[in-house]
Amino acid sequence: xxxxxxxxxxxxxxxxxxxxxxxASISIFSIYRMGWYRQAPGKQRELVxxxxxxxxxxYLDSVKGRFTISRxxxxxxxxxxxxxxxxxxxxxxxxxxxxxxxxxxYWGQGTQVTVSS
Numbered sequence: 001x002x003x004x005x006x007x008x009x010x011x012x013x014x015x016x017x018x019x020x021x022x023x024a025s026i027s028i029f030s031i032y033r034m035g036w037y038r039q040a041p042g043k044q045r046e047l048v049x050x051x052x053x054x055x056x057x058x059y060l061d062s063v064k065g066r067f068t069i070s071r072x073x074x075x076x077x078x079x080x081x082x083x084x085x086x087x088x089x090x091x092x093x094x095x096x097x098x099x100x101x102x103x104x105x106y107w108g109q110g111t112q113v114t115v116s117s
Contacts, residue, residue: 002106009111017083022095024076032100034078038091085115
């Protein structure tokens, strides 16, 4: 069973930065893609950023230029650096992992990010 442990998150003011990290319990060679999704109150969960095994990335339009996703292959971790945070970035951020084979989806417990003055 794959386990995902998230860290980071918290409360920041608009314009500030924050980072969240997710550590996977499996080898990086078993991971097809890792990423972050978020869900704000009353809204559907949405993709924020992903990074695949070939290091290709994908971002939600509203975070492009502000958020950066990266992965550490030695530690099987993925991090999301969030700069110039806005109140609309407030949400629970969930780590997502897709294994190489069989192709399965795993989710972290979620970590709260609140942007407020």
